[in-house]
Amino acid sequence: MKTNFPITCKGIDYPSLLENFKVLLKRNGLKYTLQREHILKILYKSNKHLSPELLYNEIKLDAPELNIGIATIYRTLTLLEEAELVTSISLDKQGKKYELADKEHHDHMICTNCGKIIEFIDNEIEERQKQISKQHQFKMTGHSMQIYGLCNECQQNNKEK
Amino acid sequence: MKTNFPITCKGIDYPSLLENFKVLLKRNGLKYTLQREHILKILYKSNKHLSPELLYNEIKLDAPELNIGIATIYRTLTLLEEAELVTSISLDKQGKKYELADKEHHDHMICTNCGKIIEFIDNEIEERQKQISKQHQFKMTGHSMQIYGLCNECQQNNKEK
DNA sequence: GTCGCTGCAAAGTCTTTGCAGAGAG
DNA sequence: CTCTCTGCAAAGACTTTGCAGCGAC
Numbered sequence: 001m002k003t004n005f006p007i008t009c010k011g012i013d014y015p016s017l018l019e020n021f022k023v024l025l026k027r028n029g030l031k032y033t034l035q036r037e038h039i040l041k042i043l044y045k046s047n048k049h050l051s052p053e054l055l056y057n058e059i060k061l062d063a064p065e066l067n068i069g070i071a072t073i074y075r076t077l078t079l080l081e082e083a084e085l086v087t088s089i090s091l092d093k094q095g096k097k098y099e100l101a102d103k104e105h106h107d108h109m110i111c112t113n114c115g116k117i118i119e120f121i122d123n124e125i126e127e128r129q130k131q132i133s134k135q136h137q138f139k140m141t142g143h144s145m146q147i148y149g150l151c152n153e154c155q156q157n158n159k160e161k
Numbered sequence: 162m163k164t165n166f167p168i169t170c171k172g173i174d175y176p177s178l179l180e181n182f183k184v185l186l187k188r189n190g191l192k193y194t195l196q197r198e199h200i201l202k203i204l205y206k207s208n209k210h211l212s213p214e215l216l217y218n219e220i221k222l223d224a225p226e227l228n229i230g231i232a233t234i235y236r237t238l239t240l241l242e243e244a245e246l247v248t249s250i251s252l253d254k255q256g257k258k259y260e261l262a263d264k265e266h267h268d269h270m271i272c273t274n275c276g277k278i279i280e281f282i283d284n285e286i287e288e289r290q291k292q293i294s295k296q297h298q299f300k301m302t303g304h305s306m307q308i309y310g311l312c313n314e315c316q317q318n319n320k321e322k
Numbered sequence: 323g324t325c326g327c328t329g330c331a332a333a334g335t336c337t338t339t340g341c342a343g344a345g346a347g
Numbered sequence: 348c349t350c351t352c353t354g355c356a357a358a359g360a361c362t363t364t365g366c367a368g369c370g371a372c
Contacts, residue, residue, distance in 0.1 A: 031346050031351060052337085069354040074337060076352095090251055095336070109299050122293055128286050129308055136279055137313040138270050145306040147290055152298040192326060192371055213362085230329040235362060237327095256361070 014044055021085070028083065035068050039076050040100075043086065049097035049117055052077060089144060107144070111151035118151065175205055182246070189244065196229050200237050201261075204247065210258035210278055213238060250305060268305070272312035279312065 012020075021040055025032050042058045043050065050058070052073045059068050077098050080086040089108060090096045105126070109118040125145070133140040173181075182201055186193050203219045204211065211219070213234045220229050238259055241247040250269060251257045266287070270279040286306070294301040 026347095029351090033346075033352065035353070067354075071338075071355080072353060078338095109294070109297060111299075112302065118297055118299065120293060120297065122289060125286050125289050128283060128289075132281060132283055133270070133308055133310065136270060136281065137316075138272075138279065138308065138310050139316050140308050140310040141273065142310070143306065143308040145304065147294055147299065147301050147304040149294065149299050149301040149303070155298075155300050190326090194327065194371075196328070228329075232330080232363075233328060239363095 014041070017044060024083065024085070030079070034063075034066060035072050036076055038063055038066060038068065039073065039080070040085075043098065043100045047100075049089065049099045051095060051097050055098070089146070091146075107146070109147045109149070109151075111154055112148050113150055113154040113157075116151050116153075175202070178205060185244070185246070191240070195224075195227060196233050197237055199224055199227060199229065200234065200241070201246075204259065204261045208261075210250065210260045212256060212258050216259070250307070252307075268307065270308045270310070270312075272315055273309050274311055274315040277312050277314075 018037065018040065021037075022032050025036070038059045039055065042055055042062065046058065052070065055077075056068070056070050056073045059066065059073075077086060077088075081088055081098070085101055086098045087101050088096045088098045091110065106119045106121045107125075109120060110116075111118075129143055130140065179198065179201065182198075183193050186197070199220045200216065203216055203223065207219065213231065216238075217229070217231050217234045220227065220234075238247060238249075242249055242259070246262050247259045248262050249257045249259045252271065267280045267282045268286075270281060271277070272279075290304055291301065
């Protein structure tokens, strides 16, 4: 399935996002369902990286009557990722995590102690990546960068011990 | 298990690497076995990123009489990674891949069409990462960066079609 | 000899798939 | 009505673990 969703998500209110979402589903011949809305909603509300399982649990809490299945989560996330409505990062141990697509691309700092994820953007690096790709005659379509280490908090805690 | 292997691997001949390897095993209270040597050897010979399964197959071919088990591959790779004798990258679909630790850290360009991996280093980016970490009071211990896209070859092939 | 290492098979994860029924358009 | 989407359960891929025997030291 090939979809083509030109969209930015964050920084808009939920009702607008939802409207956007419905339009985009239609445009791609996909149906609007309560399950899909809830997935969008939880991603919007939590505003952070969620694993499929976490997302599943959140929806179970938020809408137990929906009785959503984990398979639907996986299927929908795959679909939304193809549609570029969500993006994912894959961490070595923890598996894939998803978040709403952002109008701005960003990279991640991941605390190896507590798992916290700090987002950042750096134009200098972005620019350099393009140059490097060009040098290697490589046609860049995307990239991901993770910095691993200890967040401020965990550094403090370590000192105390 | 905590190991402490200060080492560089590439750019040295195999016998030296092997000697190095034996010393380091001993230093960490680990035993030298034929299985471990073969894993080292294949990683050295292939000089690229291997998945546990590929590594397994290569060893089966190279030394069928060893009758190595896949579990040993996994156990050994985990161990060698802790020991910093090998490093891994995790690609979304393909899972983890391993290579011998290099004296120089490097990043990866990954062709989304053919899976080819091109390695590169860029000091400007390395430097910038340090600065960014500092800005966020984040104690960087490592990082990984992947650029996704089409390698030169695949671009040519696409044009032909 | 001791104790770590190994192969095997079984058990775990995490993710995907087949299917029949439910539901959106 | 039609055809997609869903939940369920089963199947898959990949990785880890328990165990008894083997082998390095």
